[in-house]
Amino acid sequence: MGKFEDNGGYFIDGVPYMDCKITGIPVKNVSTDATSVIGDKALMSRMHKMFPETLDKAMAQPRKKTGRPAGWHFMNEFVDKDGNVFHKGKEQPKLKGTLKPTKVKPPKKKKKRKTKDQILVAKYKEKQKLKKEFKKQQDFLNHNI
Numbered sequence: 001m002g003k004f005e006d007n008g009g010y011f012i013d014g015v016p017y018m019d020c021k022i023t024g025i026p027v028k029n030v031s032t033d034a035t036s037v038i039g040d041k042a043l044m045s046r047m048h049k050m051f052p053e054t055l056d057k058a059m060a061q062p063r064k065k066t067g068r069p070a071g072w073h074f075m076n077e078f079v080d081k082d083g084n085v086f087h088k089g090k091e092q093p094k095l096k097g098t099l100k101p102t103k104v105k106p107p108k109k110k111k112k113r114k115t116k117d118q119i120l121v122a123k124y125k126e127k128q129k130l131k132k133e134f135k136k137q138q139d140f141l142n143h144n145i
Helices: 040-050 052-060 116-141
Strands: 009-012 015-019 026-028 085-087
Touching: 040 052
Parallel strands: none
Antiparallel strands: 009 015, 015 026
16 A cells, blocks of 8 residues: 555545545545645635635725726827826826827627527528519519519
8 A cells, every 4th residue: 555545545537536634525636745635615714714804805805996998008008087198008107198098999799699590580581581572573574563
């Protein structure tokens, strides 16, 4: 028996597993050099006990919006509403207020993909329309107006 198995490790379909030493939940893809393992849930509870204020702040505060569009820092030149000028994301304080704010185009809306039924119905309607037009042309040519 190897050292991995002596420490409580086992293999399922060639994948090394070891049970969490706190909760007993199996942990997948463990190094065969490991002597013990702590699962993700046990680790998070331990971290919350050690640092309650930092985790609570991170979870409670939503991201603050800057009012700038997505990808503004990749633009060669971007001027925000306050007149701050940015060149590739770096602020240029000397140029503040010298340029007009950049106009931002709203993103294009994605078209919804049609289902097979919708495609078949559209083809049927188009076919009926073509039949009517063909009938009108035949009547016109046969002088049956």
